[in-house]
């Protein structure tokens with residue numbers, strides 16, 4: 272829905288071709304400076320563009336954090352991971368210094384931004400596109416004497432000198448000393464008065480610094496006494512979820528009660544511990560709230576569009592995928608088809624893991640390789656947006672245009688699927704999972720779901736949560752796999768019912784309603800599998816969740832519940848001493864997740880809290896070596 276305005280704007284841009292502007296500042300090698308007032312804090316005015324539609328990617332470009340952009344730009348800190356809109360105005364903080372080039376050339380003032388050369392980059396293209404003319408290619412050449420502009424190699428590190436200037440004693444705005452200079456690139460629609468009023472400066476102050484004459488796409492410096500407040504578009508109302516489950520709406524309160532857990536003081540304490548733990552994890556993971564990857568998606572949509580709009584896309588799908596590949600070059604490895612053929616013994620059955628997923632070793636690393644038709648696009652789109660320790664990581668991909676196949680290459684998760692651990696006969700020497708591990712697995716899955724439900728924009732619904740899509744790594748930590756059916760966007764209605772019998776939520780089966788609550792339902796079924804060791808659907812076609820409902824519905828006394836649970840549960844769990852409270856707690860959560868009415872089911876956030884609470888194993892997890900799930904920053 273947010274995509275449409277973007278496409279429209281793109282469309283307008285294509286309809287109205289930019290007519291050749293005057294050559295302007297193209298021979299500008301930089302702005303001379305003398306060191307007295309340097310270095311200083313400066314800001315660049317930057318507009319979000321189709322290849323950078325989120326703070327993370329812009330922050331990466333300018334080597335600042337998202338918050339460092341959000342604060343001066345009047346973007347509230349809880350929307351730092353929301354996507355930006357095209358041309359959204361931002362202030363990028365710069366450290367402006369006076370850098371001496373050599374004795375004959377003198378010194379020029381700029382912010383030292385290093386940049387790694389990517390395919391098809393030239394100094395000209397990067398300065399005019401990515402840096403939006405905040406620097407010029409002659410200046411880039413000057414500050415990178417060791418690089419040959421005509422012979423750039425991918426991976427070269429170049430400095431892009433983003434122009435800036437420090438105010439001195441004489442720089443005033445209405446007789447008040449200026450505190451900052453804003454680097455601003457003159458736009459075709461600008462005139463002096465519009466620029467002055469945009470930044471709350473003064474025409475005279477601007478001409479004092481920049482002279483009287485400047486051309487379109489010149490960088491000028493606008494002196495200001497304080498940074499103006501940018502007006503930001505309404506961010507989506509679905510802002511970050513409230514971090515406490517203390518529900519405001521009746522519905523929410525109901526579900527919390529439905530979890531059958533009195534939130535006493537002890538509960539609150541545990542919640543705090545839980546929140547702190549999750550926070551710590553998120554800090555450890557650095558970029559957990561992957562904002563950045565949304566840009567990729569948008570970028571692609573832009574490209575996809577332009578591919579079609581050019582009228583030269585004879586094979587639109589092809590163009591689209593190729594565009595994806597180049598967009599992802601820096602983040603994902605692009606494998607050659609020969610590599611995959613060699614790794615998997617030409618996709619022989621001996622390498623088959625399951626379905627169309629093969630195991631292969633490339634350069635000593637083991638991967639899971641999934642063979643698909645072109646429809647990998649959806650999964651790729653979603654996987655690009657997600658990066659979390661409890662989701663199987665995409666490492667790279669391969670396009671085989673001759674065969675029309677696409678291969679997604681994932682991290683190989685050593686211990687196979689939860690389904691195998693719980694239900695399958697083969698490999699009898701495997702140990703039965705203990706209760707602590709099972710609860711841990713439940714929490715891992717819930718954490719992964721929480722991430723896709725709450726921290727991606729638009730939200731992602733997995734649609735096929737089941738024990739065979741849960742993989743266990745060498746530490747028996749769970750990762751959600753197989754985003755092949757996943758959908759981004761919410762509350763859609765679909766006529767095409769997909770999913771797996773035994774896990775499908777009733778409202779989806781009946782009406783095709785897609786919402787995050789359908790994942791919550793399926794998650795409830797997985798919890799039942801963990802407790803009971805039974806399959807989601809048995810040989811006679813009886814559904815596990817139905818049988819659980821029959822067994823436990825309407826039983827209010829804990830004693831009776833305990834008796835029934837002991838009968839119903841996986842006896843393997845009883846080898847360990849387990850607390851009945853923990854068992855009943857998890858069962859209560861599972862039952863709440865299975866509520867027929869989607870709105871009565873807890874949200875995954877509530878589930879994570881409740882599960883953490885019933886995890887009597889506590890949170891000493893990092894000591895016993897199965898610490899927080901590993902995330903490699905991309």
Ligand SMILES: *[C@@H]1O[C@H](CO)[C@@H](O)[C@H](O)[C@H]1NC(C)=O
Pocket residue numbers: 294295298
């Ligand atoms: C830079 O461009 C201006 C006008 O476009 C021209 O007058 C000047 O000679 C050029 N300077 C150099 C060094 O090429």
Ligand SMILES: *[C@@H]1O[C@H](CO)[C@@H](O)[C@H](O)[C@H]1NC(C)=O
Pocket residue numbers: 345346347348500501502503
């Ligand atoms: C942004 O600026 C507007 C006024 O233009 C103000 O009402 C709003 O509170 C500001 N937002 C933030 C996050 O500072």
Ligand SMILES: *[C@@H]1O[C@H](CO)[C@@H](O)[C@H](O)[C@H]1NC(C)=O
Pocket residue numbers: 370383384385430
């Ligand atoms: C710019 O930064 C890079 C690393 O960030 C550093 O190696 C280089 O010396 C800096 N250059 C200048 C002129 O400050």
Ligand SMILES: *[C@@H]1O[C@H](CO)[C@@H](O)[C@H](O)[C@H]1NC(C)=O
Pocket residue numbers: 292294295297399400403404488
């Ligand atoms: C930068 O300047 C060039 C002309 O010098 C212009 O074609 C281009 O559109 C400008 N880039 C941006 C982002 O405004």
Ligand SMILES: *[C@@H]1O[C@H](CO)[C@@H](O)[C@H](O)[C@H]1NC(C)=O
Pocket residue numbers: 372373374375376412413414416
């Ligand atoms: C100084 O730097 C400029 C710009 O890079 C270059 O053209 C010039 O040859 C250099 N002079 C010396 C003496 O190195």
Ligand SMILES: *[C@@H]1O[C@H](CO)[C@@H](O)[C@H](O)[C@H]1NC(C)=O
Pocket residue numbers: 439441
């Ligand atoms: C500032 O102004 C004074 C006089 O008004 C002048 O002597 C001085 O050179 C100016 N300094 C700069 C850096 O322009």
Ligand SMILES: *[C@@H]1O[C@H](CO)[C@@H](O)[C@H](O)[C@H]1NC(C)=O
Pocket residue numbers: 460461462463464465
């Ligand atoms: C400057 O541009 C604004 C709108 O952008 C316009 O209203 C104003 O008349 C222009 N002023 C001059 C002197 O052209």
Ligand SMILES: *[C@@H]1O[C@H](CO)[C@@H](O)[C@H](O)[C@H]1NC(C)=O
Pocket residue numbers: 505508
């Ligand atoms: C922002 O959004 C809210 C609700 O979505 C709306 O009531 C309000 O008028 C909007 N404000 C602006 C400035 O668009």
Ligand SMILES: *[C@@H]1O[C@H](CO)[C@@H](O)[C@H](O)[C@H]1NC(C)=O
Pocket residue numbers: 390391597
């Ligand atoms: C580089 O540019 C060429 C020609 O414009 C294009 O065909 C190719 O796809 C581009 N490569 C990448 C990786 O963008």
